[in-house]
Amino acid sequence: MMRKPPRIELHTAPHAVDGQGVAVIMRNVVYSLLPLLAYVVWLFGLSALMLILVVLLSTLATERFFNWMGKQGSTLDDWSAVITGLLLALTLPPGFPLWMGAVAAIISIALGKVLFGGLGYNLLNPALVGRAFVQAAFPVAITTWTPPFIATRFAEFIPSTLTPPFMQPLDSGPWLTASGMDAISSATPLGLHKFESVSTPLESLFMGTTAGSAGETSALLILLCGAYLALRKMLNWRIPMYVFIGVIVTSALLHWLDDTNPDPLFMLFSGGLMLGAVFMATDMVGSPITPRGVMIYGLLIGFLTVIIRVYGSLSEGVMYAILLGNAATPLIEMATQPRAFGERKAAAKGKTDD
């Protein structure tokens, strides 16, 4: 009987032996995002669907373009570009002009991923790099929200969606008024709290029936989708847990010091925190792998999120908190290397590692 010669495959980490390679994990992340995407389309209609498609196609095209430029084989089959595209679309407002969405997608792959050397080398979460770029480039468009459940959402586009390339977003105001929406419903819960001192009831935060970026709406659904991934061990559940602890502790302290600051539960369920903590902070490339490192990383993101939300000029801070956490990851990993078995120096300090 002849034995087959061993097949050697070259992959980026994680080097799993049971078939859970990069592509399998990434594909499952995409599956877990599908309910979320469907819900978003149901809430915001045609515009959200179109935005998701355009952003997704732009990320894939950009990735393929750089494959071609670098004369390498296609890296689309590892599904990571799909995740970047879907996550990026979820961080954008539903009525975001399509051309700006395409710009964000190109930047996220080109600047956030390819420049560092592709999957496995990107220091920062690519989707958030694209998001941060359009936040800086088009600050008005990216903070223009449309409310969910507009009656004609499946028949018509939100006018700003179809803005011609390189032009300012078309005014959606008259269209919204015609659809029976008032202006106040177009502000995010965080913005309402920060600039107008209006609170949003918790159950609508939980169900996601508020204005906001496409994916920063339903906390419940995001947690469910995340739980699926965590159960299949494709997501480190400790990271979102520590992020939540960081948010609760910091916001409880600030709420206790000053009543006008939002309470911990509101902080937890509003804005993009859920999406960021579950799907972006857990990005395998940008997050630490040492147990203590994970704790520091999660708490840092939670703490920074609350600090930016309360003291920053923007009403939302998850994006910058995660990007800063990503940037700090190499340092955190360096500082939290576990003691090798038999090593004496750390033992002398009387500390035990996890």
Add this chain to the structure above:
Amino acid sequence: MLDDKITSHTFWEGVWENNPVFVMLLGMCPVLAVTNSTINALAMGLATLFVLLSSSLLVSLIRNWIPKQTRIAVFIIIIATFVTVVDYVIQAISLDLYNALGAFIQLIVANCMILGRAEAYASKVPPAKALINALGMGLGFTIALLCLGSVREILGSGTLLGFDLFGENYQQWIVMILPPGGFFVLGGWLLLFEWLRERKEQQEATSE
């Protein structure tokens, strides 16, 4: 190393082969800071060109009288003199421009490209050669500033040299006239130049 013969390389060195911005990465401070519009970039480039030309000429003229031990101090005094001249001239021509460029006119004195040229080139060659080389370097610097300034102005304001290009509905890319935009555009140009250079080298290698 350096002889007195003037070749085409004396001039083109600064424009292409050793472009102060795209190859030597010198003088990054003004390159990133004042290139948020084409006119600012042009003014900064011309001011630097003037200082470079005059200081190179003067350094080259008195190169045999400068004591080796105090040469840096002498170079700095010469450069500072011309920077002061430029400072007053721009103030006299256009106060708006002067305010837009801010401290970066005075900071030309700290532009390492100018001191570098004086130390490594002008103090070793005759005036004519120093002058031609300084002209190339200054032009290279000005071209680089214009490359950055025009892209940043077109994207960031939708204008070029103040003329409206796209009509009033143009969406301005705010980030491009902010400091991060300087880094983005510089990175893009560096990428382009590196790619062109590599391609040229490959072509030369295959043709031989």
